[in-house]
Amino acid sequence: MTARYGMVIDLDRCTGCGACMMACASENNTPALPQASPRTGLTPLLVRQVSNGENGANHREAFIPIMCMQCEYETPCVSVCPQQAVEVDKATGIVMQMPQRCLGCRYCMTACPYHARYFNWWDPAWPAGMEKSLNPGVAVRMRGVVEKCNLCHGRLHAAEEKAAVNGKREIDPADYVPACVEACPTGAIHFGNLADPSDPVSQESRSPDAFRLLARLGTQPKVYYKSKEPWVKALAEPASGRMEVKNV
Amino acid sequence: MKLTRRDLFVWGAGAAAGLAFTPVPWKLLDDTSIWSQNWPWIPQPTRGPVDVKQSFCTLCPRGCAVKIRMAGGWPVGVAGVSANPLTHGALCPLGFGAHQLNWHPKRLRAVRHNGVPSSWDAARSAFVKACTQGPVVIIDGYPGRAASQVFETFTEKRGAYVIALNPETRALSPYEHWTGVPATVLGYDLENAKTIVSFGAPLLDGWGIPGRFTRLWAERAAGIRDPELRLIDIEDSLSHTAAKASKWVSVKTGSEGALAAAVARILIEERLVAAQGPVPRLTLAEASDQTGLTIDAMRDLARMIAAKPPAVVIGNDENPGVAGLNVVLGAVGARGGIVRRSKRSKSYASTDALLANAGAVLVDSSVPWDVVPKTDAECFRFAAWDGGSGRADWLLPAPGFLEELTDVPAAPTSGFETYGIAAQLTKPIHEVQSASQFLASIDPALPTPEQLIHARCADLFKSRAGRVYAKEVRPVASLESAQKLEEQLSAGAIWIGDPPAPGGLKCELKEWPQGIATEPSRDWSATWPVPILPPLATKLYRESALREAPDRRTA
Numbered sequence: 001m002t003a004r005y006g007m008v009i010d011l012d013r014c015t016g017c018g019a020c021m022m023a024c025a026s027e028n029n030t031p032a033l034p035q036a037s038p039r040t041g042l043t044p045l046l047v048r049q050v051s052n053g054e055n056g057a058n059h060r061e062a063f064i065p066i067m068c069m070q071c072e073y074e075t076p077c078v079s080v081c082p083q084q085a086v087e088v089d090k091a092t093g094i095v096m097q098m099p100q101r102c103l104g105c106r107y108c109m110t111a112c113p114y115h116a117r118y119f120n121w122w123d124p125a126w127p128a129g130m131e132k133s134l135n136p137g138v139a140v141r142m143r144g145v146v147e148k149c150n151l152c153h154g155r156l157h158a159a160e161e162k163a164a165v166n167g168k169r170e171i172d173p174a175d176y177v178p179a180c181v182e183a184c185p186t187g188a189i190h191f192g193n194l195a196d197p198s199d200p201v202s203q204e205s206r207s208p209d210a211f212r213l214l215a216r217l218g219t220q221p222k223v224y225y226k227s228k229e230p231w232v233k234a235l236a237e238p239a240s241g242r243m244e245v246k247n248v
Numbered sequence: 249m250k251l252t253r254r255d256l257f258v259w260g261a262g263a264a265a266g267l268a269f270t271p272v273p274w275k276l277l278d279d280t281s282i283w284s285q286n287w288p289w290i291p292q293p294t295r296g297p298v299d300v301k302q303s304f305c306t307l308c309p310r311g312c313a314v315k316i317r318m319a320g321g322w323p324v325g326v327a328g329v330s331a332n333p334l335t336h337g338a339l340c341p342l343g344f345g346a347h348q349l350n351w352h353p354k355r356l357r358a359v360r361h362n363g364v365p366s367s368w369d370a371a372r373s374a375f376v377k378a379c380t381q382g383p384v385v386i387i388d389g390y391p392g393r394a395a396s397q398v399f400e401t402f403t404e405k406r407g408a409y410v411i412a413l414n415p416e417t418r419a420l421s422p423y424e425h426w427t428g429v430p431a432t433v434l435g436y437d438l439e440n441a442k443t444i445v446s447f448g449a450p451l452l453d454g455w456g457i458p459g460r461f462t463r464l465w466a467e468r469a470a471g472i473r474d475p476e477l478r479l480i481d482i483e484d485s486l487s488h489t490a491a492k493a494s495k496w497v498s499v500k501t502g503s504e505g506a507l508a509a510a511v512a513r514i515l516i517e518e519r520l521v522a523a524q525g526p527v528p529r530l531t532l533a534e535a536s537d538q539t540g541l542t543i544d545a546m547r548d549l550a551r552m553i554a555a556k557p558p559a560v561v562i563g564n565d566e567n568p569g570v571a572g573l574n575v576v577l578g579a580v581g582a583r584g585g586i587v588r589r590s591k592r593s594k595s596y597a598s599t600d601a602l603l604a605n606a607g608a609v610l611v612d613s614s615v616p617w618d619v620v621p622k623t624d625a626e627c628f629r630f631a632a633w634d635g636g637s638g639r640a641d642w643l644l645p646a647p648g649f650l651e652e653l654t655d656v657p658a659a660p661t662s663g664f665e666t667y668g669i670a671a672q673l674t675k676p677i678h679e680v681q682s683a684s685q686f687l688a689s690i691d692p693a694l695p696t697p698e699q700l701i702h703a704r705c706a707d708l709f710k711s712r713a714g715r716v717y718a719k720e721v722r723p724v725a726s727l728e729s730a731q732k733l734e735e736q737l738s739a740g741a742i743w744i745g746d747p748p749a750p751g752g753l754k755c756e757l758k759e760w761p762q763g764i765a766t767e768p769s770r771d772w773s774a775t776w777p778v779p780i781l782p783p784l785a786t787k788l789y790r791e792s793a794l795r796e797a798p799d800r801r802t803a
Contacts, residue, residue: 010466012469013469015488016794018792019339022341026344036787043791047794059496061486061492082274100282103278104277123289126348126351129351132320133347133348133350134291134293136295136324140291179327183339183344185462186466
């Protein structure tokens with residue numbers, strides 16, 4: 001069976017604590033380099049704070065975790081990569097980034113409408129001895145290549161190996177949970193197979209409160225958001241003529 | 249045919265242009281990208297047997313259940329334990345980087361005396377000598393552990409044992425004055441409250457046990473829990489809690505006590521609550537001046553608080569004016585309010601009175617770094633990390649994350665008793681000693697934490713009360729022996745006592761307490777008890793707009 005892994009993030013439940021960012025960085029051996037800035041740092045998952053623009057008691061705020069949206073259709077980063085270092089895995093629907101093929105041209109960063117891609121400017125480094133605390137299931141991040149969220153692909157490999165050892169072809173869904181999903185203290189991030197109509201995440205993605213960022217671009221992201229607040233939903237499609245792209 | 253220099257240039261340019269249409273430059277670029285990762289200075293993760301252990305985080309008194317991934321004997325990942333009924337798998341963000349802390353550049357690696365490297369023998373001699381100069385005062389910021397009992401025993405005939413309260417417990421101290429029950433055994437029955445009023449407490453930003461209130465709030469947002477659960481946040485600035493609350497009431501800085509008095513007055517005058525109390529002297533007009541709210545806004549707020557009982561008020565500090573509102577609401581000792589989780593009644597004296605004549609002051613590593621004893625006595629501070637010199641005469645390196653066996657008592661704000669054991673999972677990377685080991689080297693007759701943990705497990709088994717939450721939930725009464733209980737707890741299970749019976753706490757006020765200026769709200773990063781942050785948290789500060797870096801906050 002072909003899966004289409006995706007997420008539904010309930011923004012009404014997100015408190016902006018940042019636990020998902022920490023868990024993501026820890027799982028993926030992301031270095032905390034002192035020379036990195038908000039522009040040059042590596043943050044495959046970034047929680048952004050947004051407001052409704054009102055003042056005083058009417059002021060409301062929400063937090064939106066932004067990561068690779070795992071675009072399904074005409075994936076912009078795939079289209080522009082000269083090295084075929086990005087591809088959509090047909091078995092999982094995950095947009096895969098292969099650092100060994102990447103030459104660091106950064107076209108994909110320009111093409112990504114969600115600014116969810118990051119360039120590794122420096123060799124990874126940690127204080128002396130701290131390399132012993134790195135996750136052995138994931139390689140250290142390579143310098144000179146573009147990185148992004150791959151839905152904790154190391155965990156998928158581990159789940160597939162476990163299934164294979166048990167003589168199964170399908171993984172147990174409980175064995176494959178990305179780090180941010182596991183870490184969220186409010187259970188705001190839900191992960192599952194969108195291709196399976198019985199999967200709760202698939203059902204949630206079809207709820208009236210669910211929406212996708214910049215859906216009008218027609219790239220069919222597999223990361224959905226959910227909110228009952230109309231002003232939060234309105235953030236999905238910023239009123240900008242420059243962003244008007246026909247859904248082909 | 250003559251070959252000229254011009255021909256060479258043309259040939260060179262042509263070759264360069266032609267090369268661009270071959271895979272060679274791209275291949276070279278690609279290979280350079282790959283080769284550059286193979287240099288010896290690129291760090292590689294630890295290799296070795298991989299294992300998953302369950303334990304508790306001991307970096308602060310909340311004692312969250314953690315799942316530790318180990319590789320080659322070193323912790324390589326921290327996650328929450330979803331089966332834990334208190335944390336529901338949640339951790340504070342900093343906890344996810346806790347396994348890096350033992351390698352932090354600010355780790356205390358050797359004994360220091362006034363900033364100069366020294367030895368354990370010298371520290372021991374100095375402590376013994378200082379003990380002869382006057383009484384010993386031991387300050388403990390994480391009371392209730394086996395180590396705390398060691399401190400108490402050591403100071404029985406030598407001085408005094410005092411505790412440094414964390415902000416959450418300090419907010420409960422007014423009830424200690426009014427009821428005689430120690431603040432350290434009081435907690436909140438949040439699970440049964442319908443209206444929660446925060447006076448600046450960062451309920452959605454690191455207050456209490458991570459995953460407890462945030463989980464309740466999230467379940468309410470998702471419609472799993474009573475959707476009428478209300479969170480009213482009263483504070484002077486827009487915090488994360490204010491941003492997500494049902495209602496945020498913005499008041500002038502320091503006027504929280506006045507608003508609490510005004511709300512209490514309206515509740516009593518309009519008979520909105522069953523419980524009664526003294527009417528505050530402050531008039532509504534005066535409260536309006538102080539808070540910046542209109543009288544109508546204050547009336548609306550009081551009605552909103554009373555509309556969905558039970559309601560409980562949570563302060564950010566020991567402001568008695570704010571605490572008095574709970575008495576008027578009838579929330580003290582009631583379901584959904586403030587409860588007494590333990591029958592223990594021993595309270596400890598305040599620090600200041602005892603420090604004046606002390607000969608030696610020993611500060612335990614769990615005490616927040618900003619606790620600076622005001623004393624002329626020689627100060628010995630046990631700490632795993634160096635938060636800056638000059639705050640103690642002696643800095644003594646203590647075990648870091650998961651480097652020692654310790655027990656985990658109930659967290660501040662918890663509504664019921666809990667007990668866990670955090671086993672030593674990794675070997676210390678430097679020559680460290682815990683404060684209890686240091687004291688045992690001076691007085692060998694002292695009990696060891698291991699013996700005390702053993703005795704505590706025996707007591708729990710004998711009481712037959714509560715349940716043990718391991719892979720399956722079992723009543724203590726169904727366990728075969730105290731040893732079995734200790735084995736389960738050492739493997740990361742948690743014992744949870746029976747819920748407190750309502751009515752175990754009586755509180756009446758004869759007159760309305762005077763409010764004090766409330767401290768500004770502090771989020772998890774500000775209340776982190778160790779003096780350093782995991783490198784990943786520093787990264788989070790720098791690369792996202794979610795948190796303000798500490799240096800910018802204090803600037």
